[in-house]
Amino acid sequence: MSAVEVKQVSKSFGSRQAVANVTFSVRGGEVLGLLGPNGSGKSTLMKTIVGIIKPDAGSIQVLGTNVAADPVAVKRMIGYVPEAPRLYEFLSGVEYLDFVADIHGLGKGERQERILEFLKALDLEGRENELIHGYSQGMKQKLAIAAALLHHPRVLVLDEPLNALDPRSARIVKDVIHKLRNNGVPTIFSTHVLEIADAICDRIIIVYDGRIIAEGTSQELKTKAGSAGSTLEEVFLKLTGTSDTRDIVEALGR
Amino acid sequence: MKFGTVWHLAIVLTKSQLRSSQRRKFLAKWFGNPNIIIILDVLLVGILGTLGYFLVSRTPTDLLDTFGRLEVEGLIGIPTITTFMIILFGILSELSQPIQSTSTDLVNWLPISPSEYVLGSTISLSYTYSFLLAFFLSIALGPALYFGHGLILVASAIMGLISLFIGSSAVELLRAMTNRISSSFYRKSGRSGIFVRLSLTVVVLVFFQLLFSGRVIVSLLGGLTHTVATTWYVPIMWPSLVIQTLSAPTDLPPLGFGLLSLGFMFGLFGLAIGMRRAYWVPVPVSIRLSAQPYRSSFSIFRIPGLDTAESAIIHKDLRSLTRRREMARFIAIPFVLAASLWISVYPFGGSSEGLGSAAIFVYLIPVAIFCEVLSMTSIGQEGSAIWNLYVAPIDANKLVRAKMLLTIMMGTLFTVALLLAVTFLSKQEPGQFVSLLILGPIVVLEESALGICIAGRFPDFRETVRSRYVSIWGSILGTIIGLIVAFATAAPILLADTFQIAFPPIIIGTVIGGLVFVALWKLAIHQVNRLLTEIQV
Numbered sequence: 183m184s185a186v187e188v189k190q191v192s193k194s195f196g197s198r199q200a201v202a203n204v205t206f207s208v209r210g211g212e213v214l215g216l217l218g219p220n221g222s223g224k225s226t227l228m229k230t231i232v233g234i235i236k237p238d239a240g241s242i243q244v245l246g247t248n249v250a251a252d253p254v255a256v257k258r259m260i261g262y263v264p265e266a267p268r269l270y271e272f273l274s275g276v277e278y279l280d281f282v283a284d285i286h287g288l289g290k291g292e293r294q295e296r297i298l299e300f301l302k303a304l305d306l307e308g309r310e311n312e313l314i315h316g317y318s319q320g321m322k323q324k325l326a327i328a329a330a331l332l333h334h335p336r337v338l339v340l341d342e343p344l345n346a347l348d349p350r351s352a353r354i355v356k357d358v359i360h361k362l363r364n365n366g367v368p369t370i371f372s373t374h375v376l377e378i379a380d381a382i383c384d385r386i387i388i389v390y391d392g393r394i395i396a397e398g399t400s401q402e403l404k405t406k407a408g409s410a411g412s413t414l415e416e417v418f419l420k421l422t423g424t425s426d427t428r429d430i431v432e433a434l435g436r
Numbered sequence: 437m438k439f440g441t442v443w444h445l446a447i448v449l450t451k452s453q454l455r456s457s458q459r460r461k462f463l464a465k466w467f468g469n470p471n472i473i474i475i476l477d478v479l480l481v482g483i484l485g486t487l488g489y490f491l492v493s494r495t496p497t498d499l500l501d502t503f504g505r506l507e508v509e510g511l512i513g514i515p516t517i518t519t520f521m522i523i524l525f526g527i528l529s530e531l532s533q534p535i536q537s538t539s540t541d542l543v544n545w546l547p548i549s550p551s552e553y554v555l556g557s558t559i560s561l562s563y564t565y566s567f568l569l570a571f572f573l574s575i576a577l578g579p580a581l582y583f584g585h586g587l588i589l590v591a592s593a594i595m596g597l598i599s600l601f602i603g604s605s606a607v608e609l610l611r612a613m614t615n616r617i618s619s620s621f622y623r624k625s626g627r628s629g630i631f632v633r634l635s636l637t638v639v640v641l642v643f644f645q646l647l648f649s650g651r652v653i654v655s656l657l658g659g660l661t662h663t664v665a666t667t668w669y670v671p672i673m674w675p676s677l678v679i680q681t682l683s684a685p686t687d688l689p690p691l692g693f694g695l696l697s698l699g700f701m702f703g704l705f706g707l708a709i710g711m712r713r714a715y716w717v718p719v720p721v722s723i724r725l726s727a728q729p730y731r732s733s734f735s736i737f738r739i740p741g742l743d744t745a746e747s748a749i750i751h752k753d754l755r756s757l758t759r760r761r762e763m764a765r766f767i768a769i770p771f772v773l774a775a776s777l778w779i780s781v782y783p784f785g786g787s788s789e790g791l792g793s794a795a796i797f798v799y800l801i802p803v804a805i806f807c808e809v810l811s812m813t814s815i816g817q818e819g820s821a822i823w824n825l826y827v828a829p830i831d832a833n834k835l836v837r838a839k840m841l842l843t844i845m846m847g848t849l850f851t852v853a854l855l856l857a858v859t860f861l862s863k864q865e866p867g868q869f870v871s872l873l874i875l876g877p878i879v880v881l882e883e884s885a886l887g888i889c890i891a892g893r894f895p896d897f898r899e900t901v902r903s904r905y906v907s908i909w910g911s912i913l914g915t916i917i918g919l920i921v922a923f924a925t926a927a928p929i930l931l932a933d934t935f936q937i938a939f940p941p942i943i944i945g946t947v948i949g950g951l952v953f954v955a956l957w958k959l960a961i962h963q964v965n966r967l968l969t970e971i972q973v
Contacts, residue, residue: 229971232827233827234823234826234827234970234971235970235971236969236970253968254829254830254831255829257827257828257829258829260827262827264823267823268819268820268821268823269821269824270752270756270821270824271821272755272756272759272760273752273755274725274726276730277725277755280732280733280748281748281751281752282824284744284745284747284748284751285744285745285748285749285828285829285830286745286829287743287744287745290732290733291732293732294730294731294732297730297732298730301730310730311724311725311726311727311728311730312723312724312725313723313725313759315723316723
């Protein structure tokens with residue numbers, strides 16, 4: 183049985199169709215990469231899975247629970263990091279994590295252990311009592327990742343989680359995703375860094391203009407694009423029809 | 437200095453000021469264009485000037501002498517009042533800047549020098565607030581023409597322009613100074629710094645809000661023209677002294693004060709450039725709240741019947757209210773209302789007895805306004821961080837309860853304090869005291885629920901200067917319904933003497949209040965449920 187099932191989901195904002203009749207599923211312990219150019223509908227799709235955007239059509243099941251029917255139950259199971267997360271800047275780092283722990287009803291001993299672990303792993307130790315307002319973008323991103331993982335989520339939805347992270351923290355996050363995958367936690371992961379998708383995703387979906395235009399493992403996509411020996415970047419540019427960049431580069435480099 | 441850069445920067449900053457509060461495309465199109473200020477200035481001068489002339493020409497002759505004297509006093513006061521008003525608006529605007537917009541990003545990476553920035557910003561501020569000068573001059577125009585004071589009017593207009601620049605330069609100076617001082621202060625002071633900032637902000641807001649009180653303004657204006665002659669050593673008065681010495685020649689020459697005014701203007705401008713050069717970019721402040729290592733703790737608001745999520749939201753919202761500079765004005769509301777009440781009802785020098793039913797109004801209106809306004813901010817103030825609540829496993833019922841409880845707590849504190857003040861001021865009968873004691877908490881409950889209805893239906897998540905956190909229509913609707921609800925609850929007591937009713941009026945009021953509260957509570961849950969179906973930002 184699939185851990186996440188997205189069936190014929192569509193979503194429009196006014197006259198602009200952000201997601202058009204999208205269907206896919208994610209198995210337990212699978213890391214699914216969502217790739218696509220800016221504005222292709224990846225973030226909207228992820229928000230519909232988390233239950234914070236209501237699709238116009240279609241249905242989404244997370245671990246057997248229909249998102250539209252019981253969004254609160256789904257939110258309890260999901261760990262979500264949005265693209266460019268805005269946190270409560272008037273709270274300190276630990277106050278924010280305590281807030282999230284309270285929201286998820288974590289016990290005192292468990293939260294102490296988890297929060298200290300994350301502070302140490304993500305290099306936030308020593309800065310945890312400072313207001314988030316003074317944090318760098320990378321520190322805010324680390325805090326958002328810690329908050330998403332704090333309550334032992336059973337499904338991860340990460341919208342460009344490695345943005346602004348230093349190499350060490352990015353490595354830790356990638357290793358955490360690997361570890362959770364081994365524990366059977368499915369992850370839906372969007373990124374613009376194609377090497378990362380190539381390295382950590384079991385399967386990749388390429389979204390363009392709100393539609394899925396290709397789906398498969400990195401190797402399958404390269405074969406489908408008829409360029410087995412090429413990089414994922416070349417496959418991506420070819421499939422999205424944005425490969426002919428010579429004129430643009432010429433104009434910009436003038 | 438490149439004047440082309442200054443000019444373009446001034447236009448951009450003016451557009452930014454005008455458009456920061458425009459949400460609708462239609463309004464932004466008309467009121468977001470800098471030309472609207474010239475049109476407004478011309479309309480003010482034309483309409484009010486004509487009206488003024490018409491009114492003066494029909495004034496009974498025995499009043500003309502007094503009117504003429506007042507008109508000259510007004511012309512003398514215009515430059516000083518203009519400077520004062522610009523500084524006031526500048527401070528209020530600075531205090532209500534959301535934390536995200538305090539850095540001047542534009543000037544950090546564009547090739548703009550400090551002097552170009554300060555001149556552009558000063559021109560922009562002066563131009564934006566020129567409607568104040570136009571307003572004062574337009575009131576004086578008609579009478580000045582009638583009494584033949586055209587020369588004094590022209591002098592007042594010229595000195596008013598200089599005062600506009602003096603005020604704008606002072607605001608620029610204050611901005612640079614407060615950025616620097618606050619950065620250094622907060623870095624060292626931690627949690628106590630936040631408390632001091634909150635207290636100081638509230639004091640400043642209360643002080644300036646009270647200056648708008650009718651009683652204070654009248655005495656201020658009356659005193660200004662009498663003190664102006666004796667305060668030649670106060671630079672801010674120099675532009676007014678030019679008019680004073682022109683209208684009633686003394687040993688002191690108008691030209692001297694004119695030159696001093698210009699010198700003061702350029703001096704302030706130079707100081708502002710110096711400060712901006714020294715503290716070009718506001719230092720990002722890292723406030724450390726504690727040096728202790730992390731110890732797990734639950735929210736302090738573990739109220740019986742609430743779960744950890746609800747308690748956490750109440751705790752977070754209280755921190756938002758006390759730590760965010762832009763939220764301080766909502767904390768200032770009870771103090772402003774209580775102090776305004778004191779000034780407006782206390783019969784200075786007279787008897788304080790006999791307020792009677794008026795006490796119900798002066799007690800219930802501030803309670804209703806405070807709870808309504810605070811509750812209306814509860815959802816929009818989340819800003820772009822609202823996603824944290826959308827992804828939280830909580831339903832509308834819990835969210836409404838948590839959001840309402842903070843307003844109820846704050847409202848109850850204010851109600852008790854105000855009740856004591858009203859009782860002390862108006863020497864209440866025991867029966868009326870009991871009525872007020874029961875009515876207050878009922879109104880707190882009603883207004884808190886109503887505020888959430890409005891906040892859920894008309895949220896405004898934009899983080900702009902002086903944001904209300906609900907749309908303008910929501911704000912108007914909320915205020916009107918809020919007052920109707922408060923009056924409906926108090927009506928049985930207010931009308932008890934007119935209509936003989938079998939039941940004690942306070943019981944009828946309590947029943948009405950209870951029914952209204954239940955209806956608003958259900959509506960609030962419906963609105964928040966609707967809001968939670970799809971994220972707005």
